[in-house]
Amino acid sequence: MLELRQVSLKFGKRSVLDNVGFRLQPGERVGVLGASGAGKSSLLKMAAGLLPATSGAVINSYRHPLLVFQEPRLLPWRRVRENVEIPLVAAGSRKEQARARADHWLGKVGLDGYHHAWPRELSGGMAQRAALARAFALQPDLLLLDEPFSALDPALRADLGELCTQCLRDTGAAMLCISHHPQELVNMVDRCILISHGRLIHFDIDGSQEMRASVARDLHDILLNQDNASE
Numbered sequence: 001m002l003e004l005r006q007v008s009l010k011f012g013k014r015s016v017l018d019n020v021g022f023r024l025q026p027g028e029r030v031g032v033l034g035a036s037g038a039g040k041s042s043l044l045k046m047a048a049g050l051l052p053a054t055s056g057a058v059i060n061s062y063r064h065p066l067l068v069f070q071e072p073r074l075l076p077w078r079r080v081r082e083n084v085e086i087p088l089v090a091a092g093s094r095k096e097q098a099r100a101r102a103d104h105w106l107g108k109v110g111l112d113g114y115h116h117a118w119p120r121e122l123s124g125g126m127a128q129r130a131a132l133a134r135a136f137a138l139q140p141d142l143l144l145l146d147e148p149f150s151a152l153d154p155a156l157r158a159d160l161g162e163l164c165t166q167c168l169r170d171t172g173a174a175m176l177c178i179s180h181h182p183q184e185l186v187n188m189v190d191r192c193i194l195i196s197h198g199r200l201i202h203f204d205i206d207g208s209q210e211m212r213a214s215v216a217r218d219l220h221d222i223l224l225n226q227d228n229a230s231e
């Protein structure tokens with residue numbers, strides 16, 4: 001479990017998080033929203049153990065947290081399969097085991113037939129699929145996604161969101177995902193948190209389509225007003 005207890009985060013005089021509490025249970029999927037500069041990436045970095053809180057406690061019992069970024073960050077000089085294999089070998093897997101796991105995950109994300117392709121030969125959506133295969137092959141118990149599909153068009157974002165949710169269900173990993181797109185995010189998660197003026201506002205989602213649509217509308221309106229107010 002990940003737990004933030006009375007956590008505050010400051011950069012100099014700038015207060016980003018103000019005495020917030022939060023829990024992420026095993027297998028839970030939580031969306032993170034907020035205006036630009038609200039503190040979303042900072043929250044993810046704290047969850048990854050990359051950023052200490054200024055005060056309060058961050059208790060993290062996940063053993064394999066993994067960050068996935070907006071850009072796929074594939075090695076351009078390595079073929080797609082090697083991009084998935086190399087981190088596995090680096091993490092201690094034997095070569096044959098790494099190859100088998102890479103092939104399994106490339107198949108899962110719909111990249112059968114692209115094992116020998118170079119990253120430059122993939123579309124943006126395919127490259128992000130390869131990045132997901134690389135991430136899931138590493139067997140994270142906590143996946144931290146920082147706007148992973150933002151560079152893609154809406155249809156691809158929805159496709160990849162669905163694929164990612166399916167992989168999370170299959171593996172049982174928990175997820176914290178930042179997005180600027182409430183509609184797609186609510187379809188991927190069990191609940192959302194909105195960071196606003198240093199506080200966390202919690203939005204539960206009971207799973208029904210109506211509830212998801214209504215939470216997405218509320219979040220969309222709040223974010224729009226916050227963006228307008230900061231202009």
Ligand SMILES: Nc1ncnc2c1ncn2[C@@H]1O[C@H](COP(=O)(O)OP(=O)(O)OP(=O)(O)O)[C@@H](O)[C@H]1O
Pocket residue numbers: 011014016034035036037038039040041042043
């Ligand atoms: N290392 C740092 N040093 C100083 N200030 C920082 C640092 N990291 C983040 N900040 C500041 O903290 C605030 C929150 O940043 P953060 O990147 O977490 O926001 P965000 O919600 O992810 O924004 P965006 O949606 O624009 O990516 C911003 O005002 C940012 O300038």
